Amino acid sequence: LPSSEPANAIKAIDRKSVHQICSGQVVLNLGTAVKELVENSLDAGATNLEIKLKDYGAELIEVSDNGSGVEEANFQGLTLKHYTSKIQEFSDLIHVETFGFRGEALSSLCALSDVTIFTCHKSAKVGTRLVFDHNGKITQKTPYPRQQGTTVSIQQLFYTLPVRHKEFQRNIKKEYGKMVQILQAYCIVSKGVRINCTNQIGQGKKSPVVSTTGSPNLKENIGAVFGQKQLQSLIPFVQLPPSEAVCEEYGLNTTNTPQNFYRITGFISRCDHGVGRSATDRQFFFINQRPCDPAKVSKLVNEVYHLYNKHQYPFVVxxxxxxSECVDVNVTPDKRQILLQEEKLLLAILKTSLIEMFGRDVNKLDVNQKLLDIAGNLKRTLPEETEKPQVEVLPDSKTQNPSSHGSEIMTLARLRESFSLPQMTDSNLQSPKRVKRQHSYPRQLPSFYTTLSPVNSRKAALSKESESESKMPATSRYLRKLEDNTDSGFSSTSAESDVGYNMQEDESCSERATNSSSEEISNSKEELQNECLEIVGLSEKSLECDVQFLGTVHKLNQVEDWNNPKNLSQVASSSSPRKKYFKSKADDLKADLSSKEKNTKHHLANVDVLVEIKKKTVPLEFSMKVLAEKVKKVIQQQKKRTETQNYRRFKAKISPGENKVAEDELRKEISKEMFAKMEIIGQFNLGFIIAKLNSDLFIIDQHATDEKYNFEMLQQHTVLQGQKLIAPQNLNLTAVNETVLIENLEIFRKNGFDFVIDENAPVTQRVKLISLPTSKNWTFGPQDIDELIFMLSDCPGVMCRPSRVRQMFASRACRKSVMIGTALNIQEMKKLVTHMGEIEHPWNCPHGRPTMRHIVSLDLIS
Structure with a gap:
């Protein structure tokens, strides 16, 4: 029902609320807050940045620089919304070269935290301390001694938004890890800028997070952030023009592609196995020195790398x-998404260059003799050799580039490009464009057929309906005709407007349909009356009611031309549409039929008839006992129906192709408490346990079940013994990885690793390995430490194992478990089944074999 209350007036939101709402969209997390402050310092021309965090940034974020400082005339606009010195109008965005330009960062930080700024301009004799409120207005202004530059202090980030603040504190270590990765990007790309970040927990000692030396060289910055070990695995990116094959893949015309549109520099790790990383945590992309997240570029680099190293990801800078006029950086609040012109050209350049770079070193064949025939032409190699991405050949003089006489290595893609065109004759030559046009013809055909389909489908539907209705009983056929005529006659206009049929075709079709229906109605009248009386089950004598037709029959009598749809619509509109008044007694049906037959000889549609019925009051016998019995019977029927539905709770077959479906069913229907309630039927074939739960039978693999239990117990309780090293080994970890390792020392020790920590040593040199886990033929090394650090950076404090330790436990659990062929008594089988309810994932053994499957429901058999 429509509300009687007046609508709320549309009013402007107050400025304070608008400020809070918009600020929460600019500063999204800890990483964004630190990023904005670092960008401000870099835009101010700073060469030395100090970033101090307390409790991972939850308590305090402080960024100090030696930039130009802020003049006193700009103090008022420093933290106001959309106040900036970078641009004055929208057209300035085309040529903007600074990181910031919107004037939103400091204003948003004021709304979300307590902001204090210490600044000293080169023209000022003494610095100034400024305290701001949440609206960005200065509340305190006092002299403060400091050198030229600016310090911005952020306390209690997000505390003005209680829900976000609580979530921020709960996930502070994850936020901290993401912030460090963002900061690493600025450390790498900022040449000639010394950046140092520290973190202090409580009243403890400051621990370094990341540090650079201010080198003007990109490679040295990478070494300062990730260590010299990472540099040994890198190769410089060499840009090449896109090849014809790659241009065709991206739909580029090689003749019209702009030259020198993009200039790409950087480094990427070699594709040798063991050189890459287990995740994409060290991939940094910049556009005009601005860190960003180009999804298509990142995806392409990883896809090409996986062609040569399937199991790892590259380090990328x-x-x-x-x-600048070909870039739009004003897309998202954090400016990480950037739009580019000629993006396909960029992807083509990257793909061609990466394939050429990786192809030089991977799968290179050392051939002793030049592959030449007697005439001096290129000789066809064996199939095994041609399938390699790289072969060492002496190219034909016709196809060799004069400027590359010293290079004897060519990729197969280059060979195919060189030899494909000369081998094609004029008779079978066909351009790619012509082939595409031929393939595009069938795509236009369905639209031609769909224009013909409505009429044909309508005729087919009419013929099918007439066939199906001829088999119906007279009563149902008559009621079906009345219903169809009522619906189609009174809503034909809307149907035509919806489907879009031709009016003349629709009228002709409806005429044929309604003529046939009126004939059937007149022929089956007698049969209809008898059937109606039998259905109702009442005799004519027992029916006593006075029926008065109110208005509608009179209007039916006034209709002369029943073939005119306008008259029908007028009658239909006079009564309430789509309502049906049913009469429950046979006299009403008889009177209704006879009056309709007389007044509507050319019966096209059934019109609703409003009936007024005078009823007699008849006393009924009622018994609560009978009612209670009926309710009890209904409940029992519903319970039986529910049990019948439960027969088919498990539908998956026992086959390898349906393992996932079967596992999902078991996880949904079987809880851990149910394993203890299972009844042991016996052992089958000395390898499987048959168990019964209610009316369901299950088959359980005794070896796989025991293996999974033993594996999880080993995972939880085993402390690996370490083997001491003769001399401590330096790991060359980054500052962040050192921090993760130090905070999770106990988990490393449970995995058999032990370290010595030297707090006074420089960053990346504080941790040294003194013990490695050993177990018979299993050996472990620093790569397992890297894997553990990566896992703990996502889930700090959670017990986890390196993949090779898991493999060792799986092998050990397999050997100590009950084997296939071992006879078990009832108590032993019950123990194995009960153990399944005590483990975390009872559905598969460590090697992937299923532990149990549903056989049959006994209710279906009985």
Whole structure:
């Protein structure tokens, strides 16, 4: 029902609320807050940045620089919304080269935290301390001694938004890890800038997070952030023009592609196995020195790398230089999503260059003799050799580039490009464009057929309906005709407007349909009356009611031309549409039929008839006992129906192709408490346990079940013994990885690793390995430490194992478990089944074999 209350007036939101709402969309997390402050310092021309965090940034974020400082005339606008010195109008965005330009960061930080700024401009004799309120207005202004530059202090980030603040504190270590990764990008790309970040927990000692030396060299910055060990695995990116094959893949015309549109520099790790990383945690992309997240570029780099190293991801640092008018950085609040012109050209350049770089070193064949025939032409190699991505050949003089006489290595893609065109004759030559046009013809045919389909489908539907209705009983056929005529006659206009049929075709079709229906109605009248009386089950004598037709029959009598749809619509509109008044006695049906037959000889549609019925009051016998019995019977029927539905709770077959479906069913229907309630039927074939739960039978693999239980117990309780090293080994970890390792020392020790920590040593040199886990033929090394650090950076404090330790436990659990062929008594089988309810994942053994499957429901058999 429509509300009687007046609608709320549309009013402007107050400025304070608008400020809070918008600020929460600019500063999204800890990483964004630190990023904005670092960008401000870099835009101010700073060469030395100090970033101090307390409790991972939850208590305090402080960024100090030696930039130009802020003049006193700009103090008022420093933290106001959309106040900036970078641009004055929208057109300035085309040529903007600074990181910030919107004037939103400091204003948003004021709304979300307590902000204090210490600044000293080169023209000022003494610095100034400024305290701001949540609206960005200065509340305190006092002299403060400091050198030229600016310090921004952020306390209690997000405390003005209680829900976000609580979530921020709960996930502070994850936020901290993401912030460090963002900061690493600025450390790499900022040449000639010394950046140092520290973190202090409580009243403890400051621990370094990341540090650079201010080198003007990109490679040295990478070494300062990730260590010299990472540099040994890198190769410089060499940009090449896109090949014809790659241009065709991206739909580019090689003749019209702009030259020198993009200039790409950087480094990427070699594709040798063991050189890459287990995740994409060290991939940094920049556009004009601005850190960003280009999804398509990242995806392409990883896809090409996986062609040569399927199991790892590359370390990537790529800076893409392009004219500023071809870039749109004003897309998202954090400016991480950037739009580019000629993006397909960029992808084509990257793909061609990466394939050429990786192809030089991977699968290179050392051939002793030049592959030449007697005439001096290129000789066809064996199939095994041609399938390699790289072969060492002496190219034909016709196809060799004069400028590359010293290079004897060519990829197969280059060979195919060189030899494909000369081998094609004029008779079978066909351009790619012509082939595409031929393939595009069938795509236009369905639209032609769909224009013909409505009429044909309508005729087919009419013929099918007439066939099906001829088999119906007279009563149902008559009622079906009345219903169809009522619906189609009174809503034909809307049907035509919806489907779009031709009016003349629709009228002709409806005429044929309604003529046939009126004939059937007149022929089956007698049969209808008898059937109606039998259905109702009452005799004519027992029916006593006075029926008065109110208005509608009179209007039916006034209709002369029943073939005119306008008259029908008028009658239909006079009564309430789509309502049906049913009469429950046979006299009503007789009177209704006879009056309709007389007044509507050319019966096209059934019109609703409003009936007024005078009823007699008849006393009924009632018994609560009978009612209670009926309710009890209904409940029992519902219970039986529910049990019948439960017969088919498990529908998956026992086959390898349906393992996932079967596992999902078991996880949904079987809880851990149910394993203890299972009844042991016996052992089958000395390898499987048959158990019964209610009316369901299950088959359980005795070896797989026991293996999974033993595996999880080993995972939880085993402390691996370590083997001491003769001399401590330096791990060359980054500052962040050192922090993760130090905070989770107990988990490393449970895995058999032990370290010595030297707090006074420089960053990346504080942790040294003194013990490695050993177990018979299993050996472990620093790569397992890296894997553990990566796992703990996502889930700090959670017990986890390296993949090779898991493999060792799986092998040990397999050997100590009950084997296939071992006879078990009832108590032993019950123990194995009960153990399944005590483990975390009872559905598969460590090697992937299923532990149990549903056989049959006994209710279906009985």
């Amino acid at each position: 790529l800076n893409i230089c392009v004219d």
